[in-house]
Amino acid sequence: MAEGLPVNELERWQRLTEQQSAIFHRTLSENTFLRNRVDELEQELSVWKLAFKTAETEKNDLQKSLFKLEKSIGSMKDDNPLFLCLIDGDGNIFSQELLTAGHTGGRQAAMLLTKGLTDYMIETDAESSGRGQVWLTVYCNKLGLMDTLVNNDICTVGEFEAFVLGFNQSSPLFSIVDVGGGKEAADAKIKECLRIFTRFPQTSRVFFGGGHDNGYTSTLSHLENDGFLKKIILLRGYQTLAAEFQHFDLHQLHLEGVFMANKLPSNHKKTHPTSSIGVHAPENDKPHYFSPEFYPATLTGSPTPGKNRPFPRYLEPSLPLNKHNPRPCTFFYLSKCKQGDKCTYGHNYHLSPENLAELRANSKKSPCPMVNKNQPCPHGQSCPSGHLCPKGAKCPYKKSGKCKFNGRTMHIGPPDMVERHDQSMSQGSGTVSRASSPSTSWDPSGPSSVASPPNQWAFLMS
Numbered sequence: 342m343a344e345g346l347p348v349n350e351l352e353r354w355q356r357l358t359e360q361q362s363a364i365f366h367r368t369l370s371e372n373t374f375l376r377n378r379v380d381e382l383e384q385e386l387s388v389w390k391l392a393f394k395t396a397e398t399e400k401n402d403l404q405k406s407l408f409k410l411e412k413s414i415g416s417m418k419d420d421n422p423l424f425l426c427l428i429d430g431d432g433n434i435f436s437q438e439l440l441t442a443g444h445t446g447g448r449q450a451a452m453l454l455t456k457g458l459t460d461y462m463i464e465t466d467a468e469s470s471g472r473g474q475v476w477l478t479v480y481c482n483k484l485g486l487m488d489t490l491v492n493n494d495i496c497t498v499g500e501f502e503a504f505v506l507g508f509n510q511s512s513p514l515f516s517i518v519d520v521g522g523g524k525e526a527a528d529a530k531i532k533e534c535l536r537i538f539t540r541f542p543q544t545s546r547v548f549f550g551g552g553h554d555n556g557y558t559s560t561l562s563h564l565e566n567d568g569f570l571k572k573i574i575l576l577r578g579y580q581t582l583a584a585e586f587q588h589f590d591l592h593q594l595h596l597e598g599v600f601m602a603n604k605l606p607s608n609h610k611k612t613h614p615t616s617s618i619g620v621h622a623p624e625n626d627k628p629h630y631f632s633p634e635f636y637p638a639t640l641t642g643s644p645t646p647g648k649n650r651p652f653p654r655y656l657e658p659s660l661p662l663n664k665h666n667p668r669p670c671t672f673f674y675l676s677k678c679k680q681g682d683k684c685t686y687g688h689n690y691h692l693s694p695e696n697l698a699e700l701r702a703n704s705k706k707s708p709c710p711m712v713n714k715n716q717p718c719p720h721g722q723s724c725p726s727g728h729l730c731p732k733g734a735k736c737p738y739k740k741s742g743k744c745k746f747n748g749r750t751m752h753i754g755p756p757d758m759v760e761r762h763d764q765s766m767s768q769g770s771g772t773v774s775r776a777s778s779p780s781t782s783w784d785p786s787g788p789s790s791v792a793s794p795p796n797q798w799a800f801l802m803s
Contacts, residue, residue: 422473423543424458426576427531428550430481430517433578434601440496440504444658447507450599451477451515457596458548461574465592466545473545476514478534480527483519493605498691502655525556532560539569548594550576553604558585565589579604654690662699669696671704675725706731712748729753 439446458475487501496504505517520526531551539547551557552575564570575582575591578600656662662669670686672678674697678688692700709726711718718724730736730746738744739752746752 422545424473424475426477426548428479430479432553433550437495443500443503444507447504448511451511479517503658548574548576552582555583555585708746
């Protein structure tokens with residue numbers, strides 16, 4: 342048939358046939374490519390489907406966990422809300438009535454704070470007030486605060502120590518913390534507590550007693566930016582707030598009779614007449630504390646803290662001197678201790694005049710080794726030991742030879758003469774008289790209760 346076609350037709354037919362074949366080949370090639378691509382896409386789709394399914398599973402698990410967490414947080418808020426109270430004790434100072442009441446005042450202060458805070462919560466959030474717990478901490482420079490209170494005749498050292506003890510014993514969640522004498526040491530602790538605890542979901546309210554100090558405003562500004570300032574209640578102390586606190590919209594709480602309304606002068610120092618041994622005699626009946634700094638280096642050596650006195654110690658008001666561990670060193674406070682840091686007795690106690698009188702009374706129960714050997718005592722009236730038997734001429738142990746006071750002149754006169762002798766010695770040496778100490782029965786034949794290191798009396802015979 343092709344043979345019968347004209348040449349032009351044949352060429353045209355061949356050209357069309359070639360075009361058709363090219364189309365077939367191209368179509369087949371593209372079809373193969375598309376089939377392979379479809380297979381690849383199907384594989385990729387299956388991977389994505391698997392990933393989507395895994396993500397959906399994880400999402401459901403996370404939603405369940407989130408629900409549990411929200412439920413747990415809600416439970417903490419509802420079942421056990423926390424009322425945190427942070428007080429700067431160097432600025433919010435407890436009232437004189439509470440401080441002078443000592444141990445009872447400390448407990449009363451804790452009770453007034455508890456009642457005031459819970460009453461406020463009842464008025465503002467009655468639903469959570471019954472389930473909440475009050476956690477209260479007072480941060481202060483204890484020694485500096487004590488100096489200020491004593492120098493301004495607010496209270497005595499013994500009253501202040503008893504107040505702190507009573508406050509700390511009032512509740513397991515109530516405490517007065519001594520931060521030491523570093524600059525802004527209390528501020529640093531309170532700022533960090535504000536920053537951390539205010540953000541806790543179980544913290545319902547934070548009662549903040551530091552409105553006297555502008556240094557806290559930077560922390561409050563951060564809390565305001567984060568939306569937590571509404572949790573903070575300003576616990577008023579002084580009548581006048583620091584200037585920068587006026588910029589914050591803080592709820593305020595004033596508890597009548599708990600804190601002082603006016604600031605005390607911190608640089609007020611009394612001048613006391615000095616005695617012959619360098620002890621500052623008090624101007625009035627209130628005892629002042631006695632520390633190594635009150636004694637001249639010629640009697641006590643350097644006041645620099647050592648192994649024996651690394652930091653100030655305070656007496657337990659309910660215990661006599663000889664029951665403390667360690668007991669106060671008689672020689673350090675009444676004469677001179679040659680043992681230094683090796684002494685096993687305490688050199689770092691703060692002693693009031695009453696404590697010194699008790700220490701001297703106990704010291705008088707031990708005979709002076711020089712007078713006991715019928716030799717003159719080189720220290721005379723400043724000798725901390727006894728030159729006369731407390732029982733006087735009527736000592737029942739003298740005849741039996743059991744009395745420790747063996748000197749010829751140690752049993753002269755009745756007991757009242759001994760008492761007057763001891764008083765004159767105490768007054769002449771610049772210490773408090775023995776008559777002011779509590780009377781105690783004493784056996785002159787028994788062991789002495791004076792805290793005396795071994796060989797300590799050797800200096801009297803040198």
